[in-house]
Amino acid sequence: MKDQPQQQITQALDEQARDLDGNTLSRLHQARARALEEHTRKRANGFAHFLLGAGSIAALALVAVLQLPPLEEPSLPLQADRDALEIATLNVDLEVIEDLDFYEWLSLQDLEAIPERKST
Protein backbone atom coordinates (compact mmCIF):
# COMPACT_ATOMS: atom_id res chain seq x y z
CA MET A 1 0.00 0.00 0.00
CA LYS A 2 1.57 3.27 -1.13
CA ASP A 3 1.26 6.35 1.08
CA GLN A 4 0.36 9.70 -0.41
CA PRO A 5 3.84 11.01 -1.33
CA GLN A 6 4.74 7.66 -2.91
CA GLN A 7 1.52 7.71 -4.90
CA GLN A 8 2.13 11.27 -6.05
CA ILE A 9 5.65 10.46 -7.15
CA THR A 10 4.68 7.30 -9.01
CA GLN A 11 1.89 9.20 -10.75
CA ALA A 12 4.35 11.91 -11.72
CA LEU A 13 6.76 9.30 -13.10
CA ASP A 14 3.93 7.59 -15.03
CA GLU A 15 3.01 10.94 -16.57
CA GLN A 16 6.61 11.55 -17.49
CA ALA A 17 6.84 8.14 -19.18
CA ARG A 18 3.52 8.62 -20.98
CA ASP A 19 4.37 12.08 -22.32
CA LEU A 20 7.75 11.35 -23.87
CA ASP A 21 8.46 13.51 -26.92
CA GLY A 22 8.41 12.13 -30.45
CA ASN A 23 12.17 12.31 -30.90
CA THR A 24 12.83 10.22 -27.79
CA LEU A 25 10.17 7.71 -28.80
CA SER A 26 11.68 7.42 -32.26
CA ARG A 27 15.13 6.72 -30.79
CA LEU A 28 13.66 4.15 -28.45
CA HIS A 29 12.00 2.53 -31.43
CA GLN A 30 15.34 2.39 -33.24
CA ALA A 31 17.01 0.86 -30.19
CA ARG A 32 14.31 -1.80 -30.06
CA ALA A 33 14.65 -2.55 -33.78
CA ARG A 34 18.42 -3.06 -33.32
CA ALA A 35 17.78 -5.39 -30.40
CA LEU A 36 15.32 -7.43 -32.48
CA GLU A 37 17.85 -7.67 -35.34
CA GLU A 38 20.37 -8.97 -32.84
CA HIS A 39 17.82 -11.50 -31.61
CA THR A 40 17.17 -12.75 -35.15
CA ARG A 41 20.90 -12.97 -35.87
CA LYS A 42 21.49 -14.90 -32.65
CA ARG A 43 18.78 -17.44 -33.49
CA ALA A 44 20.08 -17.82 -37.05
CA ASN A 45 23.58 -18.42 -35.69
CA GLY A 46 22.16 -21.08 -33.37
CA PHE A 47 20.65 -22.92 -36.35
CA ALA A 48 23.87 -22.57 -38.35
CA HIS A 49 25.83 -24.00 -35.41
CA PHE A 50 23.41 -26.93 -35.25
CA LEU A 51 23.86 -27.62 -38.98
CA LEU A 52 27.63 -27.33 -38.63
CA GLY A 53 27.61 -29.78 -35.71
CA ALA A 54 25.33 -32.24 -37.50
CA GLY A 55 27.47 -32.01 -40.66
CA SER A 56 30.65 -32.62 -38.68
CA ILE A 57 29.16 -35.67 -36.99
CA ALA A 58 27.97 -37.06 -40.36
CA ALA A 59 31.42 -36.48 -41.89
CA LEU A 60 33.13 -38.22 -38.94
CA ALA A 61 30.74 -41.16 -39.22
CA LEU A 62 31.50 -41.47 -42.95
CA VAL A 63 35.26 -41.37 -42.32
CA ALA A 64 34.87 -44.01 -39.60
CA VAL A 65 32.92 -46.30 -41.96
CA LEU A 66 35.52 -45.89 -44.69
CA GLN A 67 38.34 -46.65 -42.24
CA LEU A 68 36.78 -49.94 -41.06
CA PRO A 69 38.89 -53.08 -41.93
CA PRO A 70 37.58 -55.10 -44.93
CA LEU A 71 35.29 -58.03 -44.19
CA GLU A 72 37.08 -61.34 -43.32
CA GLU A 73 37.73 -63.96 -46.04
CA PRO A 74 35.07 -66.66 -46.09
CA SER A 75 36.25 -69.45 -43.78
CA LEU A 76 36.73 -73.05 -44.92
CA PRO A 77 33.57 -75.12 -44.93
CA LEU A 78 32.87 -76.94 -41.71
CA GLN A 79 33.28 -80.69 -41.40
CA ALA A 80 29.49 -81.20 -41.47
CA ASP A 81 29.20 -79.15 -44.67
CA ARG A 82 31.98 -81.20 -46.25
CA ASP A 83 30.21 -84.48 -45.32
CA ALA A 84 26.96 -83.20 -46.82
CA LEU A 85 28.82 -82.28 -50.02
CA GLU A 86 30.45 -85.68 -50.19
CA ILE A 87 27.12 -87.42 -49.73
CA ALA A 88 25.49 -85.35 -52.43
CA THR A 89 28.20 -86.32 -54.92
CA LEU A 90 28.11 -90.04 -54.11
CA ASN A 91 26.24 -92.30 -56.48
CA VAL A 92 24.36 -94.13 -53.70
CA ASP A 93 20.72 -94.96 -53.11
CA LEU A 94 18.93 -92.30 -51.04
CA GLU A 95 17.57 -94.89 -48.56
CA VAL A 96 21.10 -95.94 -47.64
CA ILE A 97 21.98 -92.35 -46.91
CA GLU A 98 18.86 -91.93 -44.77
CA ASP A 99 19.86 -95.00 -42.72
CA LEU A 100 23.47 -93.89 -42.34
CA ASP A 101 23.05 -93.46 -38.59
CA PHE A 102 21.87 -97.07 -38.31
CA TYR A 103 24.85 -98.38 -40.31
CA GLU A 104 27.21 -96.30 -38.19
CA TRP A 105 25.70 -97.77 -35.00
CA LEU A 106 25.93 -101.27 -36.50
CA SER A 107 29.61 -100.89 -37.30
CA LEU A 108 30.27 -99.69 -33.73
CA GLN A 109 28.49 -102.78 -32.40
CA ASP A 110 30.71 -104.94 -34.58
CA LEU A 111 33.86 -103.27 -33.31
CA GLU A 112 32.82 -103.82 -29.69
CA ALA A 113 31.99 -107.46 -30.39
CA ILE A 114 35.47 -108.31 -31.83
CA PRO A 115 37.46 -108.27 -28.51
CA GLU A 116 34.76 -110.38 -26.86
CA ARG A 117 35.06 -112.97 -29.63
CA LYS A 118 38.85 -112.97 -29.30
CA SER A 119 38.65 -113.59 -25.57
CA THR A 120 36.30 -116.58 -26.05
Add this chain to the structure above:
Amino acid sequence: MSSCLKALSPMHAVMHDRSDEGAAQRNIDSFLVDIERRAFIMAELATRNRDDALDLVQDAMLAFVRHYAERPQTERAPLFYRVLQNRIRDWARRRSVRNRWISWLQREDDTGPDPIQEAADPDAVPVEQRLDGENATQRMVEAVSHLPLRQQQAFLLRIWEGLDVKSTARAMGCSNGSVKTHLSRALGALRKQLETFRP
Protein backbone atom coordinates in the same frame (compact mmCIF):
# COMPACT_ATOMS: atom_id res chain seq x y z
CA MET B 1 12.54 -46.89 -36.26
CA SER B 2 12.21 -45.23 -32.88
CA SER B 3 15.99 -44.66 -32.77
CA CYS B 4 15.74 -42.95 -36.17
CA LEU B 5 13.01 -40.70 -34.84
CA LYS B 6 15.10 -39.95 -31.77
CA ALA B 7 18.07 -39.06 -33.98
CA LEU B 8 15.88 -36.74 -36.01
CA SER B 9 14.29 -35.09 -32.98
CA PRO B 10 16.94 -32.31 -32.51
CA MET B 11 16.54 -31.44 -36.18
CA HIS B 12 12.78 -31.48 -35.77
CA ALA B 13 13.09 -29.28 -32.68
CA VAL B 14 15.20 -26.77 -34.55
CA MET B 15 12.78 -26.70 -37.50
CA HIS B 16 9.95 -26.24 -35.03
CA ASP B 17 11.88 -23.42 -33.36
CA ARG B 18 12.37 -21.74 -36.71
CA SER B 19 8.68 -21.93 -37.42
CA ASP B 20 8.09 -20.26 -34.05
CA GLU B 21 10.68 -17.59 -34.73
CA GLY B 22 8.05 -15.03 -35.71
CA ALA B 23 6.18 -15.63 -32.46
CA ALA B 24 9.39 -15.37 -30.41
CA GLN B 25 10.25 -12.14 -32.17
CA ARG B 26 6.82 -10.67 -31.42
CA ASN B 27 7.11 -11.83 -27.81
CA ILE B 28 10.43 -10.05 -27.30
CA ASP B 29 9.19 -6.98 -29.15
CA SER B 30 6.13 -6.69 -26.93
CA PHE B 31 8.28 -7.10 -23.80
CA LEU B 32 10.63 -4.33 -24.95
CA VAL B 33 7.70 -2.07 -25.87
CA ASP B 34 6.26 -2.54 -22.38
CA ILE B 35 9.50 -1.73 -20.66
CA GLU B 36 11.28 0.85 -22.83
CA ARG B 37 9.64 4.02 -21.51
CA ARG B 38 10.19 3.19 -17.88
CA ALA B 39 13.71 2.05 -18.63
CA PHE B 40 14.41 5.34 -20.35
CA ILE B 41 12.99 7.38 -17.45
CA MET B 42 15.13 5.40 -14.97
CA ALA B 43 18.25 5.97 -17.06
CA GLU B 44 17.45 9.65 -17.55
CA LEU B 45 16.87 10.20 -13.83
CA ALA B 46 20.25 8.62 -13.09
CA THR B 47 22.24 10.37 -15.82
CA ARG B 48 20.20 13.59 -16.15
CA ASN B 49 21.17 13.42 -19.79
CA ARG B 50 18.81 12.30 -22.54
CA ASP B 51 21.43 11.03 -24.99
CA ASP B 52 23.35 9.09 -22.37
CA ALA B 53 20.07 7.60 -21.16
CA LEU B 54 19.09 6.50 -24.67
CA ASP B 55 22.53 4.92 -25.20
CA LEU B 56 22.23 3.05 -21.91
CA VAL B 57 18.76 1.73 -22.78
CA GLN B 58 19.96 0.58 -26.19
CA ASP B 59 22.99 -1.19 -24.68
CA ALA B 60 20.75 -2.84 -22.11
CA MET B 61 18.31 -4.04 -24.80
CA LEU B 62 21.12 -5.53 -26.90
CA ALA B 63 22.71 -7.27 -23.92
CA PHE B 64 19.32 -8.54 -22.79
CA VAL B 65 18.43 -10.17 -26.12
CA ARG B 66 21.94 -11.65 -26.37
CA HIS B 67 21.83 -13.34 -22.98
CA TYR B 68 18.32 -13.58 -21.58
CA ALA B 69 15.81 -13.47 -24.46
CA GLU B 70 14.91 -17.16 -24.04
CA ARG B 71 14.16 -16.81 -20.31
CA PRO B 72 10.57 -17.22 -19.09
CA GLN B 73 8.32 -14.17 -19.12
CA THR B 74 8.30 -13.84 -15.31
CA GLU B 75 12.09 -13.57 -15.09
CA ARG B 76 12.49 -11.05 -17.87
CA ALA B 77 11.74 -7.76 -16.10
CA PRO B 78 14.17 -8.31 -13.16
CA LEU B 79 16.84 -9.50 -15.60
CA PHE B 80 16.36 -6.55 -17.92
CA TYR B 81 16.54 -4.09 -15.01
CA ARG B 82 19.62 -5.85 -13.71
CA VAL B 83 21.33 -5.33 -17.07
CA LEU B 84 20.18 -1.71 -17.18
CA GLN B 85 21.21 -0.94 -13.58
CA ASN B 86 24.64 -2.48 -14.17
CA ARG B 87 25.09 -0.20 -17.14
CA ILE B 88 23.94 2.81 -15.16
CA ARG B 89 26.42 1.95 -12.38
CA ASP B 90 29.24 1.58 -14.91
CA TRP B 91 28.26 4.92 -16.41
CA ALA B 92 28.29 6.55 -12.94
CA ARG B 93 31.75 5.10 -12.20
CA ARG B 94 33.18 6.38 -15.47
CA ARG B 95 31.59 9.74 -14.84
CA SER B 96 33.02 9.99 -11.35
CA VAL B 97 36.54 9.17 -12.59
CA ARG B 98 36.18 11.75 -15.35
CA ASN B 99 34.92 14.39 -12.90
CA ARG B 100 37.85 13.70 -10.57
CA TRP B 101 40.30 14.29 -13.42
CA ILE B 102 38.50 17.43 -14.53
CA SER B 103 38.45 18.89 -11.00
CA TRP B 104 42.17 18.05 -10.58
CA LEU B 105 43.05 19.74 -13.89
CA GLN B 106 40.91 22.75 -13.02
CA ARG B 107 42.71 23.09 -9.70
CA GLU B 108 46.00 23.24 -11.60
CA ASP B 109 44.74 26.21 -13.65
CA ASP B 110 42.86 27.80 -10.75
CA THR B 111 42.97 31.57 -10.97
CA GLY B 112 39.99 32.35 -8.75
CA PRO B 113 36.26 32.03 -9.35
CA ASP B 114 34.91 32.76 -12.80
CA PRO B 115 32.58 35.80 -12.44
CA ILE B 116 30.39 34.61 -15.31
CA GLN B 117 29.88 31.23 -13.65
CA GLU B 118 29.18 32.91 -10.35
CA ALA B 119 26.62 35.40 -11.71
CA ALA B 120 22.95 34.73 -11.12
CA ASP B 121 20.98 33.43 -14.10
CA PRO B 122 18.56 36.20 -15.11
CA ASP B 123 16.22 33.64 -16.73
CA ALA B 124 16.18 31.34 -13.72
CA VAL B 125 12.74 30.81 -12.25
CA PRO B 126 12.60 31.68 -8.54
CA VAL B 127 12.31 28.61 -6.33
CA GLU B 128 8.95 29.65 -4.85
CA GLN B 129 7.46 30.10 -8.31
CA ARG B 130 8.95 26.82 -9.50
CA LEU B 131 7.25 24.95 -6.71
CA ASP B 132 3.77 26.20 -7.55
CA GLY B 133 0.85 24.35 -9.16
CA GLU B 134 1.46 22.90 -12.58
CA ASN B 135 5.15 22.15 -12.04
CA ALA B 136 4.27 19.66 -9.33
CA THR B 137 4.97 16.65 -11.55
CA GLN B 138 8.33 18.00 -12.57
CA ARG B 139 9.22 18.77 -8.95
CA MET B 140 8.51 15.24 -7.86
CA VAL B 141 10.51 13.74 -10.67
CA GLU B 142 13.37 16.08 -9.79
CA ALA B 143 13.16 14.96 -6.18
CA VAL B 144 13.74 11.37 -7.34
CA SER B 145 16.57 12.41 -9.63
CA HIS B 146 18.38 14.06 -6.69
CA LEU B 147 18.47 10.84 -4.68
CA PRO B 148 21.81 8.99 -4.46
CA LEU B 149 22.00 6.34 -7.20
CA ARG B 150 21.38 3.25 -5.04
CA GLN B 151 18.44 4.85 -3.23
CA GLN B 152 17.04 5.97 -6.55
CA GLN B 153 17.33 2.45 -7.98
CA ALA B 154 15.67 0.91 -4.92
CA PHE B 155 12.81 3.40 -5.07
CA LEU B 156 12.20 3.08 -8.80
CA LEU B 157 12.39 -0.70 -8.94
CA ARG B 158 10.50 -1.41 -5.74
CA ILE B 159 7.87 1.36 -5.67
CA TRP B 160 7.46 2.47 -9.28
CA GLU B 161 8.13 -0.79 -11.14
CA GLY B 162 6.54 -2.83 -8.37
CA LEU B 163 9.18 -5.57 -8.16
CA ASP B 164 9.25 -7.56 -4.92
CA VAL B 165 12.23 -7.24 -2.55
CA LYS B 166 13.92 -10.37 -3.91
CA SER B 167 13.63 -9.30 -7.55
CA THR B 168 14.77 -5.78 -6.67
CA ALA B 169 17.80 -7.22 -4.88
CA ARG B 170 18.53 -9.36 -7.93
CA ALA B 171 18.21 -6.38 -10.25
CA MET B 172 20.44 -4.23 -8.03
CA GLY B 173 22.95 -7.00 -7.35
CA CYS B 174 22.71 -6.69 -3.56
CA SER B 175 21.05 -8.39 -0.57
CA ASN B 176 17.39 -8.08 0.42
CA GLY B 177 18.47 -6.19 3.54
CA SER B 178 20.37 -3.63 1.49
CA VAL B 179 17.29 -3.05 -0.67
CA LYS B 180 15.22 -2.33 2.46
CA THR B 181 17.87 0.04 3.81
CA HIS B 182 18.22 1.95 0.52
CA LEU B 183 14.46 2.15 0.13
CA SER B 184 13.87 3.39 3.65
CA ARG B 185 16.50 6.11 3.20
CA ALA B 186 15.05 7.04 -0.20
CA LEU B 187 11.54 7.41 1.24
CA GLY B 188 12.85 9.50 4.11
CA ALA B 189 14.74 11.79 1.75
CA LEU B 190 11.78 12.13 -0.61
CA ARG B 191 9.40 13.00 2.24
CA LYS B 192 11.81 15.66 3.44
CA GLN B 193 12.16 17.10 -0.07
CA LEU B 194 8.42 17.14 -0.67
CA GLU B 195 7.92 18.92 2.66
CA THR B 196 10.25 21.69 1.57
CA PHE B 197 8.44 21.95 -1.77
CA ARG B 198 5.12 22.72 -0.10
CA PRO B 199 4.23 26.43 -0.27
